[in-house]
Amino acid sequence: MTGVAFLLLIEDDDAVRTGLEMGLTRQGHRVITAPSGEEGLRLLREQRPDLIVLDVGLPGIDGFEVCRRIRRTDQLPIILLTARSDDIDVVVGLESGADDYVVKPVQIRVLDARVRAVMRRGERETSDSAAFGAIVIDRAAMTVTKNGQELKLTPTELRLLLELSRRPGQALSRQQLLRLVWEHDYLGDSRLVDACVQRLRAKVEDVPSSPKLIRTVRGVGYRLDAPQ
Structure with a gap:
């Protein structure tokens, strides 16, 4: 399947995290999860996902700080999960280095489409320099x-x-x-x-x-x- 990815999902809500993991796995992706920003950063150091799906409203280190820390050393694609009413979250998240965002409640088909679109951005081309x-x-x-x-x-x-x-x-x-x-x-x-x-x-x-x-x-x- 085109655009299948190894994903790191960082989401503190157990029900949401489980639902997204199951849905993304059904779409063909390999998914590892973390319930906090600290755990997510640890997993990122230990493994090498293709893409990170990151909730904004994390306890402790929030999603914005996680995004900033990742961007200091890594250019992995990051898709934010944000609440519709939190318009400022989108602005701050994008300024922190996120590539795209998806509004909660998340529709798996929408998130899957965004993941595949991001993965296609890294595909090689044949044109000249x-x-x-x-x-x-x-x-x-x-x-x-x-x-x-x-x-x-x-x-x-x-x-x-x-x-x-x-x-x-x-x-x-x-x-x-x-x-x-x-x-x-x-x-x-x-x-x-x-x-x-x-x-x-x-x-x-x-x-x-x-x-x-x-x-x-x-x-x-x-x-x-x-x-x-």
Whole structure:
């Protein structure tokens, strides 16, 4: 099955954790679980999951702090589980480094689709390399270097850069990028795009607050420019 993954599920609610584990296993995934952020971080050190499904409202170390700690050393994809009413959770979670989020109560088909979409972002391509100033994108190897040094990008950050680089100089709307990168076919959450652009700029731009490569097109979205 395409997109099958080894998942680490970090969720403190026993019933929710058991239900999600069973549902994701039925979808073909291998799942290990943790009831707390501390236990989740321990399992992450001991094993190597493909992706982390992370509840925001954990006791002790909450989901935001878990996400931040993971991002200090690892670029594994992270999908947040959040309550519909907690809008601020989405913003903080994305700024902490999450790739996507799913609203509780979680529908297994939705979560499974998000997991498979994230896994597809890391699939290799056959196109040639492309250079944008000091940034070189090797599509076959799925790597990006800056001044000869490989950058540590999450699969989502890499896919975003790949999609922008396919259309240099062309403005892409946030909704276009949601479809191309996140595979959200509905009127999705543009904060996913903005947060990912912010994180990507921090890695590829010389001065992220004054970007020369990934430009904001006011009222539209973003475009990739080659530095002059």
